[in-house]
Amino acid sequence: MREGFHGELAELGQQLAAMCESAATAMEHATSALLTGDLALAEQVITADAELDEQRNECEERAQTLLALQAPVATDLRTVLAALYCTVNIERMGDLAAHIANTVRFSHPARAVPEPLNESFKALGELDTNMADHLCDLITDSADHGFDELNRTDDAVDILHADVLATITGDDWPHDVRVSTNLALLARFYERFADQAVSVAQRLQFAATGSMPVKG
């Protein structure tokens, strides 16, 4: 029974890691679509989001079946519950990437990001994608120092997010309110994606150690 349980738990981990991989790909593609105006790639991100929702349902069902049939306790219970919480966060990461892709679609044929901010959004996209990739590693390798690293990356994302807001609300910013509000919302999507990734790392660390690390 216990061996079956741990096999099931390992499969749940594989599913979670696959969700993180999907979220990383979604963010990478959404950012690429944003910076190049690639409408087909944006549509692909939006379509792929439905698959991530489906992955989440499968994860949830597996976790709930584990709880019902195996009634785990202590570390095993913490691990299953962490997986349940993480599915919510990772699905949300996919939603946020899809929001970025939607902005590409609505802005088309114009570009949503004016040239002076290209580098900032490129950096935001890379940091977010790396965070999602890092989560895959944390889930499959059970490394226990992931939270601190992700927390530091999140700080870097927060700084970039604040920089974008400062730029678009600066006195010499030449673009109109329509472009600027889109940029403010876009920057927020990147910032929230990073927050969700930190929440996942926090839950993973709690599952591994039994104590909840504090977000920076």
Next chain:
Amino acid sequence: MREGFHGELAELGQQLAAMCESAATAMEHATSALLTGDLALAEQVITADAELDEQRNECEERAQTLLALQAPVATDLRTVLAALYCTVNIERMGDLAAHIANTVRFSHPARAVPEPLNESFKALGELDTNMADHLCDLITDSADHGFDELNRTDDAVDILHADVLATITGDDWPHDVRVSTNLALLARFYERFADQAVSVAQRLQFAATGSMPVKG
């Protein structure tokens, strides 16, 4: 044992309802602070958010203890898991009210909302507050038709949110990018609050019926 379990479950429900009440109060106060520029009230919302986080921790611990000690199955398991998911959403509702209060603080002594949009934000605040209040009733009375009603209210919130965005990106909008990006983010906080409330209603309905209603 089962009787003890259902007593514990009822207490968990009371805690969840109390969280919804806190979220409703936070939204009501945040909106009032936003429309009147009341800095002290805004500070109060921000302080109260830490209490909601604490309420969430208590709910989580109670739910986890129930799972560990009672190993519920079927409807009971669904109910405990629904409570776990709902705590995440309701805590987030509190965060969003606190974001609104923070905007009041940063804008002070200026008002974040120019007069022509006062009515829209007042309506958003009322709809969101009513949704959180409605969740209290759903949790304590176990009414099963709450999801559809909340879904319809969410549609009304979405329309107001879109109206605000259309207004601030219209050709005759006289305010600058700084004011307008704040308004776009504020409108999004209200829209997300409503989304979270619908997610709570969705989980409650799932717990009650075993089938997950589809968001509109």
